[in-house]
Amino acid sequence: MKTKLGLFILGAGLIFMQACTKYPPSSERLLEDLAVITQYDTKIDFNNYKTYAIVTSITKITDKDTTQVNDQMAQNVLAQIAKNMELQGFVKAADGVKPDFGIDVIYYENTYVYTYSYDWWGYYPYWDWYYPYYPVYYSSYTAGAANIELIDLKVVDTNNQKLYLRWNAFIRGLLTGTHTSADIMNAINQAFIQTPQLRTSAK
Amino acid sequence: MKKIFTVIMLAFLAMGYVRAQEPSSSLGFTPSSYYTFTWSTAFPIGNFHDWVSQPGPAGFDFGGRYLLNKGLTVGFNFAWQRVTKLYEDETYTIPDKGIAITANNYRFTWMCPFQAVVAYHLVPDKIVSPYIGLGIGGDYMEHHLMIQEYDIYKTYWDFSLTPEVGIMAKFGNFSNWGGILAFNYKFTTNKVELYEKSYDNLQMLNIRLGIAYIIR
Numbered sequence: 001m002k003t004k005l006g007l008f009i010l011g012a013g014l015i016f017m018q019a020c021t022k023y024p025p026s027s028e029r030l031l032e033d034l035a036v037i038t039q040y041d042t043k044i045d046f047n048n049y050k051t052y053a054i055v056t057s058i059t060k061i062t063d064k065d066t067t068q069v070n071d072q073m074a075q076n077v078l079a080q081i082a083k084n085m086e087l088q089g090f091v092k093a094a095d096g097v098k099p100d101f102g103i104d105v106i107y108y109e110n111t112y113v114y115t116y117s118y119d120w121w122g123y124y125p126y127w128d129w130y131y132p133y134y135p136v137y138y139s140s141y142t143a144g145a146a147n148i149e150l151i152d153l154k155v156v157d158t159n160n161q162k163l164y165l166r167w168n169a170f171i172r173g174l175l176t177g178t179h180t181s182a183d184i185m186n187a188i189n190q191a192f193i194q195t196p197q198l199r200t201s202a203k
Numbered sequence: 204m205k206k207i208f209t210v211i212m213l214a215f216l217a218m219g220y221v222r223a224q225e226p227s228s229s230l231g232f233t234p235s236s237y238y239t240f241t242w243s244t245a246f247p248i249g250n251f252h253d254w255v256s257q258p259g260p261a262g263f264d265f266g267g268r269y270l271l272n273k274g275l276t277v278g279f280n281f282a283w284q285r286v287t288k289l290y291e292d293e294t295y296t297i298p299d300k301g302i303a304i305t306a307n308n309y310r311f312t313w314m315c316p317f318q319a320v321v322a323y324h325l326v327p328d329k330i331v332s333p334y335i336g337l338g339i340g341g342d343y344m345e346h347h348l349m350i351q352e353y354d355i356y357k358t359y360w361d362f363s364l365t366p367e368v369g370i371m372a373k374f375g376n377f378s379n380w381g382g383i384l385a386f387n388y389k390f391t392t393n394k395v396e397l398y399e400k401s402y403d404n405l406q407m408l409n410i411r412l413g414i415a416y417i418i419r
Contacts, residue, residue: 022313024287035306035351042301194303
């Protein structure tokens with residue numbers, strides 16, 4: 001009797017333990033999905049800004065080197081960003097005129113490299129950009145991530161040689177799944193949709 | 204799910220009917236206790252349904268009951284359950300930090316209930332023995348929000364009440380084994396608080412189907 005009970009409890013326990021996986025079995029598939037993460041500086045009023053300039057190529061960072069990408073896809077991405085900026089009320093600065101915002105786009109093809117500094121069109125050579133907030137959600141990422149950065153060129157910290165990042169959009173998962181160019185364009189649109197604060201009515 | 208439920212119900216009712224027609228519908232012995240091991244499916248309702256709107260068939264329950272007298276039993280239940288659902292293209296925000304995240308995401312809750320149970324068997328010495336019971340205890344719950352490799356979660360302990368109705372059908376007059384089918388409603392003081400989503404007093408319905416080992 002006691003032996004049977006023991007076997008029953010043992011068997012039940014073994015089945016129980018086998019089935020006790022806490023995580024859903026298909027949760028790994030999330031790595032293949034695109035995620036759009038945005039953060040804006042809550043302390044500024046975007047109505048104080050009107051004009052922007054955008055880079056003419058995308059900076060691509062891999063484990064080996066950093067290059068500029070200027071192919072058709074890159075141009076489509078930049079055009080989509082510009083289109084969304086226009087929809088939010090911003091206008092492209094005329095050539096030779098200092099814009100309120102500069103937009104840079106960086107594509108990370110490697111993993112776990114985060115920091116990147118650059119000289120901004122020669123305006124402020126060798127200065128660092130600076131997040132006015134701590135980007136807790138961006139400390140690491142999977143391979144294939146694009147970062148759209150909206151840099152304040154109107155208000156700069158000349159004493160500390162800092163440029164302020166007022167908004168950025170991180171589109172993650174570009175290499176871990178199969179994504180069409182339409183998916184990427186939709187992700188760019190989503191970045192603006194989920195930041196309704198990024199809008200200006202300045203004349 | 205409804206079809207499965209109906210089939211299970213009919214099977215148990217048929218089993219009970221067949222047993223009731225046997226010349227001797229009484230057990231050949233008086234049970235002193237029994238242990239149950241059941242597969243359980245949770246159906247989140249109310250606030251809990253707003254968090255995960257899908258039944259969770261991943262669950263097991265182990266319990267023991269000790270007969271006091273005249274059908275009154277006391278015992279315990281330990282369980283493991285998970286409800287989960289994939290939500291597509293949802294946006295989560297953290298307004299004070301200006302953060303918004305849009306992605307496919309898994310929401311799931313992992314539960315480990317433990318309860319003291321009082322149950323009353325209407326005809327404890329019969330082959331088919333319906334019962335009503337009440338579980339009082341607590342749960343350990345983890346509420347997870349998974350986006351890509353991020354797993355954001357919070358854990359809570361709670362107090363819970365679980366009224367239950369069930370039926371235990373022995374496999375023969377002298378068999379130590381039986382089947383058990385039970386339904387319960389569970390109220391907990393547990394809550395989900397992730398990003399702007401907040402749900403309290405999580406509730407669910409459970410259906411349990413399994414085996415019982417009966418000790419003389």
